[in-house]
Amino acid sequence: MAVFGITRTLVASLACCAGMAFAQGAEMFGLAKTLGGLPFWHLQRVDAQRAVIVADFADAFALNHADKIAAPLVGAALMGYGPKGMSSGEFNEQMKDVQARCGVSANIMSSVFSVEAKPEDIAEALDACFHIVTEPALRDKDIERLRKSSADGRARQEQDRGSLAGLVMRQLVLVNGPFGRWSEPDEVAKITAGDADLWRREVFARDNLTIVAVGAQDAAAFGVMIDKNFSQLPEKAAVKAGVAPAPVYPAKTIVLEREGAQTAIVLENAVNIEASEGPAVTIGNNVLGGGMDRRLGKAVRGEQGATYGIGSGIGQAAPGQRSFSIRSALANDLAAGGLKRAREEYENWRLNGVSEVENEASRSLLATSIDKGAAEPGGKAYALVNMLRTSRTAEDEALYTERMRATPAIEVNRVLRARMPEKLTTVIVAPKADGYNADCVIRDVKEVARCR
C-alpha cells in the first residue's frame, strides 16, 4: 500500500506532462493543455503506426428535448455523410486516400467524434474531418435515407428472435425517459435537419468534452492541431445535464409468442458496482458466460447441444446504470431445459462464486485481451474515454489490467454475492408460451406495457 501511495504521488506531480510508464510497464496518460487553454489527455508512442484523437461530448440532449429524442442518433449518422461543400462520396474517398477514418457516434451518455490516420496525416485528417462537426451537410436526401434505413432496421429486428427479445427487454425496463424508444422509426422520422443542427449546436462545445490523443507526436504537436479545430466550437454547451430515469426490472417472465426455428432468451437485471469492483465483476462474468468453454457454454451447448451460442455480459442499461444479462438462441424443443440450466448456473455462480482455477484462467484471458486492445492507439484512447465517462481516472485505466491480474477468487466471490441480483427479469421469444410459467404473454412488442 505504501508503494502504491508513493506511485500515486509521483503520478500527480507529473500529470501536467506527457503520459508516463509505470514500473510494470503500464502506460498512463498525462493531462496536457493546448496553448489556447483546452485540456486534453495525451499518450505518446513514438513508434505508433497510427494516431488517433477521440473527443467525448457529454450529451443529455435526448433528456432535455422530449419531442426530439432521436436527434443525437440522426445527427451523428448525418455527420457521417460529410461536410458542406462536397459530396458524401468525395469526402469518404478523400479519407480513404490517406487511410484515415473518422466519424461521430451517439450513445446514451455522450456523443463521440474520432479521427484516426497515419502519424504524418493526422493533422490533415483532423482538419478535413472536423468539418463534419462544424458544418455538416445535413442533406434532406440523407435524412430520407436514414428514415428508410431506420424503418428497415426495425423491421429486421422483429424478424430476428434474439434482437426481438432484446427490444422487448429494453422497452419493458426503460419505462420512463427517452432511451427505450429513441431509435424507434417514428421518433427518427420526426427529426429534421434543423433538429440535427440544434443538437450539434447545443452539445458540441468546449466545456463539455474530454479529448484524448494517442500517437507518435508529442503533446505540443497534438495541441496545435487540437487548438486549430476545437477552438471553432462555442465555449459553453447549451444542453444542461440531465437525470436519466433508472430502468425498472419487474421480477417476471415475459413470453412473446412468435413462430420460428429457435427460442431466444434474455435474462437481465440492474447491477450497482463500485468502480473498484470492476475487475472482479468482469472476471466473474467471464467465468460464467465468456465463451463455449465457460460454465453456461458447457452446460447448455456442451451437455445439452441446445444452442450454438450462449453468453453473459455487463452493459449500460441507462446513463449511470449498469445491467447484467444472459442471452441465447436455443432449439425450440430444448429451450425449457436450456433456460433451466442457465438459471441454475447463474444461481450457483452468484452464491458460490468461482474457483481459483477458473479465476486464474479468466483474469489472465481478460487482462491479455485488454492489453492487446490497448496496444492499438484507438483501443488505448477508448479505454481512457470509457474510464473517464464513468468517473474513473487515468490511473484506473493504466492500472486496470494489473489490478485484474491481482484479483483473487475470494474478492470476485465477495462482489458476486454482494452485487449480483437475486432475480433476473426474463424475456423469451418462443413459438408458444407453454412450459415457461410466464407471468405475461404477448404477441407484439407494442403490448409490452401491460407486462410491467
Next chain:
Amino acid sequence: MRGWVISAVAGAWAAFAHAGFALAGPEVKIGDNVFLLPDPKAKVITLWMVVNAGCRDEEGGQCAGLAHYLEHLMFIGRDGKQEFNTAQVFAAGQTNAFTSMQATAYYQTAPAREGQVVADLEKLFDRYSERLRGIDIAEDAAARERNVVLQEFNFRKSDSVRRNFYTAMNKKLQPDHPISQPVIGSKEDIAAFSVEKAKAFHQRWYAKNNINFLVYGPVGADDVKALAAKYIDPLPRKKVPSRAWLDARRSFEPLDGLVSVNDPEAQRREVLLEKIVRYEDADPLQTGISNAILFDYLNSQIKGSLQDVFVENRRLVSQIHVSVTPIGAGAMWYSVAATLEDATTPEAMKAEIAAYFANLEKSGVEASVVERLKKRRASSNQEIDKDPQKSLSALQSWFSNNSSYADWLTRGERLAAVTAPGMAPVLKAMAGPGRQVFGVLTPQK
C-alpha cells in the same frame, strides 16, 4: 456469388482483395508450410492451421456440410474424459475455426507468458498434430454436435426464403458444381451427418502437405523450427486428390435466367445479377490483382462508380454492391446486388446494369483512378508489412483462399504492373454475353 460462406470468399482474386500487397513482410518461412510472424511485443501466442480443403471437396462433389461438421468435431473428442471442447489447450486462451468452400481454418491463442512461450507453443503444436493423426468421437458427443450445427443453421436463418433464393440462383447458374451449394448443408444433410464420413474427409484431406501453419508471438525461428521438426515433420504426407473435376463440371453455356420470389422478411425490392463470363487469360495471377483494383473502383464512391451513378446521381437504388468469385483461370463469376428505390422496376435496373458495363467497356477506367487505387493498396501493404499482427491476418486470409506463398511474394510487383488498359479484356467480357441469372426479391406483405 450469393452463397454460403461461413467464412471468407473464394479464390486468389478475393485473396488479393483481402490481403493487401505487402512487398516484404515480417514473416519467416520455417519449412514448406510453416511460417512464423515474430513479434517481440506480442501479448499472445497464436497457432493457425489452415487446411486446404473445404466444402467443395466433399464426396461426390456435393457440398453437404460435412467439412463444416468435421470442423466442429475437431473441437471435441475422446481425451480420457470425453469433455466438450477438449481441443482448447489453455483455459486462458481462445480458440475458433471457420469453414468455407475451399478451406477449413483453426486457430488457438494463449497469453504470451514470460519464460513459457516456447513450452506453451509446444502444447499447441502437440494438440494440433494429435488431431491431425485422427479423431475419435463418442456417438453421443457426435449427436450433440449435430444438434449444435442445426442450431447454427437456425441461428443463421439458413432456411429462410432469402437464403433459399440465393441457393436457387446459384444452382441455376452452376447446377452441377458444389460452389453453388451452402457450406453448412441443408437440414436433411445435417440430420444425415455421420462420424465415419467426417473421418473419411479427415483422412483424405487433413495431410501436413495440404496444410499451412502460421505461428505468431514473441518467439524465434529456431524454436519454431524445432517444434515443427518434432510435431509436424513426423506426420505422414498423403497424396492429395486432384481437383480437376471442378473444371469439368463448370457450366458456361449461354443463359439468361430469372428467379423471382416473394419474401416475407424483405423490406424493399432487391435485385441480384449473377453472371459468369470468360476471357483470354495469359496470367491469372496478374488478372486477379487487376480485378481487385477494378472491383475497388466499382464499389467505391469515386465518379463513375456504381454507387456514384446509381445511388448518388440517378437515385435508382439506395444501395448497390458488386462482388466477384473466381471460378478458374479465364473465367469470372460476378454479382451485382442492389436495393431498388420505389420508382425503379427490376426490368429497368437489369437494363441499366447492362448499359453500365457496356459504357464502362467503351470508356475504360480512367488511368488516374487506377493509379489512385493502386496507391491506396500500396499504402495499406506498407502498414501490413510493419505490423506482424496485420501480416498474420493477411497471410491467413491468403492461405484460406488456396493461394500459394510463392504468389504472396509477388503481390507488390504485380500491383505496380496493373494498368487501366490491362483491364480491357475483363471489361469486355463483363459487358458481353455470358451465363447469367437475374433474381428479384419482392417484399411479401
